[in-house]
Amino acid sequence: MKKFITFIILMTLSLSIFAQEKDIYAKYGIKVETLQPGLNIGDTAPDFSGVDQKGNKIQLSEMVKEGPVIVNFFRGSWCPSCYKHLKSIRDSLDYIYDTGAKIVMVSPEEKESLDKFAEKKKFTFPMLSDTDMSVMNNYKVTFEVTEKYQKKIKTFLMTDIAANNALHNASLPVPATYIVDKNMKIIAKQYNPKYSIRMSPTAMIEAINAE
Template identity: 50%
Template sequence: MINKRILTLLSILSFFLLSVSSFAQEAKIYEKYGVTVETLQPGLSEGDQAFLFKGKDQDGKTYQLKEALKKGPVVVNFFRGSWCPYCTKHLMNVQDSLGMIEAAGATFVAVTPENQERFAKLVEKKGLTFEMVEDSKLDIMNGFKVTFDVNQGYQDMLKKYENDLTVTNSIKRASLPVPATYIIAQDGTIIKRHYDPNYTERMSVKDILSTLQAQ
């Protein structure tokens, strides 16, 4: 009969090997999306207190989350940059439904590491009427724990399309946010989040509205 201690050790070893295999598979997927896995932050969770940030918007005015929350809930979206078609499409969807978000008592703000000159052009071109904020030192991204460093393969791919993150990012560094969305109650508590390193996935406007209307 196999000793119980040996069975326990075998069980622990099996769990360890499965964990290593699972991590390797996950890492391979994340690398596909440009993520240097060891730098990937886990994101704030529902129930956490939001990081009360401030920064310059597209008009050079100071945006403060603390002040915005006095008016009602705030939807914070992390925007990779005007070069990202998935991000732009999502923001256009939000713009199309912005009236309904505001009717639910909330406001929407997008945060990006891209320099203000570039995203201000996107705002004007697409007619976006919500505020966008420059995260010039990655303080906001780090405050929400959504930052990662971009791997070299993805950087090289972007450069083929004449986009060098060390040039287009305000901080001149190849770092991006997970394109996460956080819905924050007036007391600063995160009541809903969408966090997925897969940049093709976003929190839908439908989910945003259903969360706000349930409050």
Template identity: 35%
Template structure:
């Protein structure tokens, strides 16, 4: 029963993301420079010089079963992605402590970025704010976004995926406000 209520909450949250549009195939990918979970500096321009492409995806948090399932699928296929010259980056609003929980659950070995201030989420047009009633419903399921993200503004990303080629163009977009829908690894592999 609790699982079904969580799914209903996820659908409600998806309706709140209606203002966001994401970026489109063919758009220039917004540049960013950040630090990943291992303390490595990630500069999109530098990564694109060293790799054929960057697979950039956004996830909501370690509490999200759909995020964890997708991250596990990416991890399971990581060698296939990297063998095609891709560098994989996951972006999240969650704290470093919760990123570590995500890694424990998914065994993710690719770069994960805590997007403090939501700079990357905003430039890729995937950020949205949960309303207070949805936040309260999440809390009833022991999902505390204040603790999970280390703030009180309740910003989450639409779990979008972008593939960026060496010229800095977006060659693949998966942007779906339905949180149960994620980019398949096979779809990503087809554009690499």
């Protein structure tokens, strides 16, 4: 009987926590049941390739031969928090490069729009359009956006998330950051569905120097 009561209590707590989590994440436009959990430190980083805004072929497994690589996922050029984070990285780029690291940005935004954004904001680090969201899915950072949040973005930022994405669906990445070493192992990460919380350039540098 005691075991049964304990089970009921645990189930009730679990449901309560899930409900609270759902309410919290809904504020960030996340359909909780679609939220992927991200990869962990020690996992092998999935390889990927693409063409950046300068027309250069980028492949992660080639980049890591020269040093650690910071893989950063961002939602799109329409996102003020993303721009703020990208700008902070741009302004700290020399310090990041001094560690021997490289950096690559990945977004579901269609390539033409992303290329224009990179040129306008003078982002020189590689920026890749994840045209089929395979990179996002392999790194397990994808989620579907709620209809309410889609309407909010249309109203306040005049952006249709689905139309803005190369795949033309309303899915986004958690703005996660993974640092990958020469063996394609993840040595540091920042994963938080609350999109305003990002890995700072200082934290990136500290994580690389700690290895």
